[in-house]
Amino acid sequence: MTTTQPIPLVHASLGDEELAAVAEVFASGWPAGQGPQGKALEAELAERYGVGGAVATSNCGVALHLALLALGVAPGDEVIVADYTFPAPAHAVHYVGGVPVFADVRADTGTVDPRAVADLVGPRTVGVIAVDTVGLPADYAELRAITERHGLFLVEDAACSVGATYQGVEAGGLAPVACLSFHGRKGATSGEGGALLTADPALAAHARVRSSFGIGSIFDQAKIVGLPIPEFTEIGYNYKLSDIAAAILRVQLRRIGELLERRSAVAARYGELLGDEELLTLPHVPADRTHAWQTYMVTLDPRVDRAALAADLRGQGIGCGHGTWASHLQPVYESKQRCPVSADLFERNFAIPMHAELNMDQVERVADALRGALTTHARPHQG
Structure with missing residues (x-):
C-alpha cells in the first residue's frame, strides 16, 4: 500500500553548508551574541543593502522596537501602521507607549494604501511603518513623498520580502530604516532572527547598545588586556542574535x-x-x-x-x-x-x-x- 507524503505549507531550506558553519562556531568557543560571526554578518548586511549600519537581532519584532526607540517615539505619539499584516508593527508602537493608527490597504496587492496613510496624518503623527505584505513591497515612492512632506519618519517592515525589489532596489533598502526577519519561513533563515538596517550609523550604534542591555560588546571587552568593566549607558534589552544563528545566516545570504x-x-x-x-x-x-x-x-x-x-x-x-x-x-x-x-x-x-x-x-x-x-x-x- 502506498501513502501520499504530506506537503507542508512552509519548509526551511537548511543543509550541509549551514551545518558546517555551525560546527565552526562550536570550535571557536564563542556561541553567544555579538561575536565574530555576528560582526561579519552585520558587515555583509550593510554591504548588501548599501546602508550605513546593520544590527543583528534575535527577531524582527525586536528590531522594530529598537527602531522606534532610536527614532525617539514618545508616549502618546501616533504612528501610522499598515493594517493587513502580522501585527508586530502595532505591537512595537505599544512597546514605546505610542498609539498605532491603522491604515487600510490596496485591494489588489494587500500593501498599505498611500491615500489611506495621507488621510490619517494628524498633529500627533510622528511616523509611518509600511509593510511588504507576505513578500511584496509597498508603494515607497508615494510613501516617501508623504512622509517627507510632513516631516515624518518612514520604516520599512521587510520581514517577508528578502530578495524582492521595488523600482530596481532590493527590499530592506526602501526606507531610511528597515527591519528584516530570518524566521523559519523566510527567504533567508536561521530559525529565528532579524536585523535593523539604517542609513544612519549613529542610529545603528544606538540600537546595537540597546540590544545588549545597554552595554558594549562583551566579546570586544574580553580582548582587552587587564580588567575592563563594561558600563551600562542605556536601559537596554537582551535582543542579541547568537553567533550560531549568525553563522547560518551568512550562508543563507549567499543562497538568497x-x-x-x-x-x-x-x-x-x-x-x-x-x-x-x-x-x-x-x-x-x-x-x-x-x-x-x-x-x-x-x-x-x-x-x-x-x-x-x-x-x-x-x-x-x-x-x-x-x-x-x-x-x-x-x-x-x-x-x-x-x-x-x-x-x-x-x-x-x-x-x-x-x-x-x-x-x-x-x-x-x-x-x-x-x-x-x-x-x-x-x-x-x-x-
Missing part, C-alpha cells in the same frame, strides 16, 4: 538568489495551473516590483467556505492557512477604526504551500486538490 529562483518557479507554475479558476484570484504583482514569495496567497470568491476548504486540504495532507491578519480587528487593540479592504482580505485570503523545497509534482498535486475542493465547498452562484 538560488532559493528565490526556486520559489519564483513555484509561483509561476501555480499561475499556470490556477489562472483560469473562477473561484479564486491569483496574487497581483505590479510591474515596478518583484515578489519574494514568502507566502503564496490567493483570494477566494465570497461563495467559498474557507474553513471547509482548509479542512478538506489538510485532510489530504496539504498545508494551508488563512493568510495574514487585519490587525485592527484583533481584540488586543480594541480599535474603533475601520479598514474595510483589510477586513475583507482577512476573510477571503488563503495561503497554499510555498517554499523552495517544493517540486513541480507537488505543486500540481496542490493545484488539483485545491480545484476539486473549491468546487465542493462553494455555494451555488445566485443568478
Whole structure:
C-alpha cells in the first residue's frame, strides 16, 4: 500500500553548508551574541543593502522596537501602521507607549494604501511603518513623498520580502530604516532572527547598545588586556542574535538568489495551473516590483467556505492557512477604526504551500486538490 507524503505549507531550506558553519562556531568557543560571526554578518548586511549600519537581532519584532526607540517615539505619539499584516508593527508602537493608527490597504496587492496613510496624518503623527505584505513591497515612492512632506519618519517592515525589489532596489533598502526577519519561513533563515538596517550609523550604534542591555560588546571587552568593566549607558534589552544563528545566516545570504529562483518557479507554475479558476484570484504583482514569495496567497470568491476548504486540504495532507491578519480587528487593540479592504482580505485570503523545497509534482498535486475542493465547498452562484 502506498501513502501520499504530506506537503507542508512552509519548509526551511537548511543543509550541509549551514551545518558546517555551525560546527565552526562550536570550535571557536564563542556561541553567544555579538561575536565574530555576528560582526561579519552585520558587515555583509550593510554591504548588501548599501546602508550605513546593520544590527543583528534575535527577531524582527525586536528590531522594530529598537527602531522606534532610536527614532525617539514618545508616549502618546501616533504612528501610522499598515493594517493587513502580522501585527508586530502595532505591537512595537505599544512597546514605546505610542498609539498605532491603522491604515487600510490596496485591494489588489494587500500593501498599505498611500491615500489611506495621507488621510490619517494628524498633529500627533510622528511616523509611518509600511509593510511588504507576505513578500511584496509597498508603494515607497508615494510613501516617501508623504512622509517627507510632513516631516515624518518612514520604516520599512521587510520581514517577508528578502530578495524582492521595488523600482530596481532590493527590499530592506526602501526606507531610511528597515527591519528584516530570518524566521523559519523566510527567504533567508536561521530559525529565528532579524536585523535593523539604517542609513544612519549613529542610529545603528544606538540600537546595537540597546540590544545588549545597554552595554558594549562583551566579546570586544574580553580582548582587552587587564580588567575592563563594561558600563551600562542605556536601559537596554537582551535582543542579541547568537553567533550560531549568525553563522547560518551568512550562508543563507549567499543562497538568497538560488532559493528565490526556486520559489519564483513555484509561483509561476501555480499561475499556470490556477489562472483560469473562477473561484479564486491569483496574487497581483505590479510591474515596478518583484515578489519574494514568502507566502503564496490567493483570494477566494465570497461563495467559498474557507474553513471547509482548509479542512478538506489538510485532510489530504496539504498545508494551508488563512493568510495574514487585519490587525485592527484583533481584540488586543480594541480599535474603533475601520479598514474595510483589510477586513475583507482577512476573510477571503488563503495561503497554499510555498517554499523552495517544493517540486513541480507537488505543486500540481496542490493545484488539483485545491480545484476539486473549491468546487465542493462553494455555494451555488445566485443568478
